[in-house]
Amino acid sequence: MRQEEKKTITAAIAGAILFLLIQIFHTTLEGFDDGVLISALYLIAGCCNVAFGFAIFAQGWLFFSDRLSKARLYVSALFLGVCMLDFLHTLSFVGIPSISTYVSEGESMWLLTLSRFASALGILIIFSKNDKPVSVLLKGKVFRFAFLLIVLTLAIFVFSHTAASRLNSTSWMTTLKQISDLIVLFIYLTGIAVIVYPGAVEKSASLLIIIRALIFFALGQAFLMNPFSIGDTDYLFGMLCTGVAYYLILTGVYRLTIEEPFHEKQQIEERINYLAYHDELTGLPNRRRLMQRVEADIQASKQAHVQGCYSALVIMNINHFKNINDSLGHYAGDLLLQLVAQRISQEAGTDEELYSMGADEFAFFMTCRANLDECQARVIELPRLFDRPVKLESGEYHISLSLGVSIYPGDGDTAEQLIQNADTAVHNAKEHGVEIRRYMPAMQMKAKERFKLENDLRRALERDEFYLVYQPQVLLETEEIVGMEALLRWNHPKRGLVSPAEFIPIAEASGLIVPIGEWVLKMACLQNKQWQLAGYEPISVSINLSMRQFLQPNLAGTIGDILHNLDLDPCYVDLEITESMTLDKETAFEQLKRLKELGVFISIDDFGTGYSSLHYLKDMPIDRLKIDRSFVSEVMEDSNNAAIVSTITSMAHHLKLKVTAEGVENKEQLEFLRQQHCHEAQGFLFSKPIEAAEFERSFLRKAMQKLPS
Structure with a gap:
């Protein structure tokens, strides 16, 4: 930016010096005032200016139509008229017979004044306001209006030319011309x-280029109205300065409306990815990144079929950390976490990585160990890192750690299992007052339990053991109910209620999720239609799609048949997908396109926890982003999560998407979301998921009672 500021200051100084030098040596230049040569050069300069003007127009009309903004659209329309006026002026000024017959040289200068007045006033209005994205539909309206304005301007010029000829008032017209030129110069300045105002605010590189363009516009105008005129040479210098200004406008508008928003969007994407996968306090990768890293290591081991290669995951918890926070304050607690992270990171060797698990927990992941003894020996070394005290501002403090260990292979087949098992082990260590505890799983019993649960799951549909519960979605402005999410529950005949976290992964892995998901779609839509027929105010029902469902080629046909058979308007159905479903871009886009053709709404659930790219997100046919509850739950305690929520909400507004926050549990979270202009929310603050009868009684009937009679 400093370089762009220097260029702008240099341009202003160089322009002033150039003008003064030409005035000083005007007698010498007068000797080179060859009319034929100057006319030829003037024609070349004028044609270049027209070309630049048309390029500015083409940039807004023909190129990058998906990135239209007010500034680029209005500048494009403005310079369509300006380049037409410049073209007529250039041809008439140099004496092209077919034009100069109707427009004299003096009248030609009026065309130039009109062109400069339009550019000066237009640039002042356009760039004095903040730029905003606009719809492609506005393009036609703007250019129709611009065309009418150009025709009107030419008509006024012809009328004025006729009237002036009749009045034969040359001196009056000359005075008016001088006043008009002064006004144009004043508008440029x-x-x-x-x-530039206010000067304290740092200007973007593109706006500095626009300022340089205005400097050259003003310099060109000064040449055109020079009281010490040396003839047509002044006009030539004026036209050359204007050409430089046109080029700068072309460059500045491109950077302001295309380049800078693109880089800003890239920065937002990088910021979201960083905040989603790193701990802001320590700078360490977080639990989500650890999940990816461990899963990648497991998959690599499976694919390589390596024998005798072990990986160990160690969850470390600082003992009595709450006491440190309470006695020394949160600042000291934060500093302690940073120092602990720094000390462990410095001692991490090859194939060892440290992660933040949030609060006072860290994860130490080591790979490529030859045997279990090597894993255990390294684990024993970790607590010894804190034999030396930790120095805080208030003094030196001895701390201790509790460690839980899970080892692959043996203690889990997935990243989630390894992390959960290590976490279970560290809590066991703290409960029993020991330093290190390795997880001891009963693998065969769990496998048998999973197999039995899958068999029961296969019969659950035909036995009518599934049912739906509904959680309201509330408009934050009024706290009125505007939708509901349908959630699946399983009432096992012997085990009672089975957690969705337990049976959904089994259904997904076994393929049972497809018929179960279709049942959910039918029942949720049927219930919504029944409530509409009962006279309740229509609201939307949100239904989660699983990965296997989403990949079904006949999904749109199945949903279309359900809606048709129930006679349910598609606008009352919101299908929720996850970011991971869009990894295969072409397949996802095609499926989403077919679903959107039905007329349903589409939301991305748990947004921020996946790995989607903003480049694809802006083109995706979606209507809503749902912020994951893991961000919302600690939004008042964790500035990292607050920043993620704020960034996602702002991005969604720019992309013209609705935002729904999940997991809202208290008024403080609600107020924060309102401040971020989040549209809707759901969570225990409003209601836990409840069965249809209770939902009808608690929400639909109350909503109807509030309606004016």
Whole structure:
């Protein structure tokens, strides 16, 4: 930016010096005032200016239509008229017979004044306001209006030319011309002042280019109205300065409306990815990144079929950390976490990585160990890192750690299992007052239990053991219910209620999720239609799609048949997908396109926990982002999560998407979401998921009672 500021200051100084030098040596230049040569050069300069003007128009009309903004659209329309006026002026000024017959040289200068007045006033208005994205539909309206304005301007010029000829008032017209030129120069200078003000705010590189363009516009205007005129040479210098200004406008508008928003979007994407996968306090990768890293290591081991290669995951918890926070304050607690992270990181060797698990927990992941003894020997070394005290501002403090260990292979087949098992082990260590505890799983019993649960799951549909519960979705402005999410529950005949976290992964892995998911779609839509027929205010029902469902080629046909058979308007159905479902971009886009053709709404659930790219997100046919509850739950305690929620909400507004926050549990979270202009929310603050009868009684009837009679 400093370099762009220097260029702008240099341009202003160089322009002033150039003008002064030409005035000083105007007598010498007068000797080179060859009319034929100057006319030829003037024609070349004028045609270049027209080309630049048309390029500015084409940039807004023909190129990057999906990234239209007010500034680029209006500048494009403005310079369509400006380049037409410049073209007529250039041809008439140099004496092209077919034009100069109707427009004299003096009248040609009026065309130039009109062109400069339009560019000066237009640039002042356009760049004195903040730029905003606009719809492609506005393009036609703007250019129709611009065309009418151009025709009107030419008509006024012709009328004025006729009237002036009749009045034969040359002196009056000359005075008016001089006043008009002064006004144009004043508007150019005003434009510079308006864009520069307030001076304390750092200007973007693109706006500095626009300021440089205005400087050259003003310099060109000074040549055109030079009281010490040396003839047509002044006009030539004026036209050359204007050409430089046109080029700068072309460059500046491109950078302001295309390049800078693109880089800003890239920065937002990088910021979201960083905040989603790193701990802001320590700078360490977080639990989500650990999940990816461990899963990748497991998959690599499975694919390589390596024998005798072990990986160990160690969850470390700082003992009595709450006492440190309470006695020394949160600042000291944060500093302690940073120092602990720093000390462990410095001692991490090859194939060892440290992660933050949030609060006072860390994860130490080591790979490529030859045997279990090597894993255990390294684990024993970790607590010894804190034999030396930790230095805080208030003194030196001895701390201790509790460690839980899970080892692959043996203690889990997935990243989630290894992390959960290590976490279970560390809590066991703290409960029993020991330093290190390795997880001891009963693998065969768990496998048998999973197999039995899968068999029971296969019969659950035909035995009518599934049912749906509904959680309201509330409009934050009014706290009125505007939708509901349908959630699946399983009432096992012997085990009672089985957690969805337990049976959904089994259904997904076995393929049972497809018929179960279709049952959920039918029942949720049927219930919504029944409530509409009962006279309740229509609201949307959100239904989660699983990965296997989403990949079904006949999914849109199945949903279309359900909606048709129930005679349910598609606008009352919101299908929720996850970011991971869009990894295969072409398949996902095609499926989403077919679903959107039905007329249903589409939301991305648990947004921020996946790995989607904003480049694809902006083109995806979706309507809503649902912020994951893991961000919302600690939004008041964790600035990292607060920043993620704020960034996602802001991005969604720019992409014209609705935002729904999940997991809202208290008024403080609700107020924070309102401040971020989040549209809707759901969570225990409003209601836990409840059965249809209770939902009808607690929400639909109350909503109807509030309606005006």
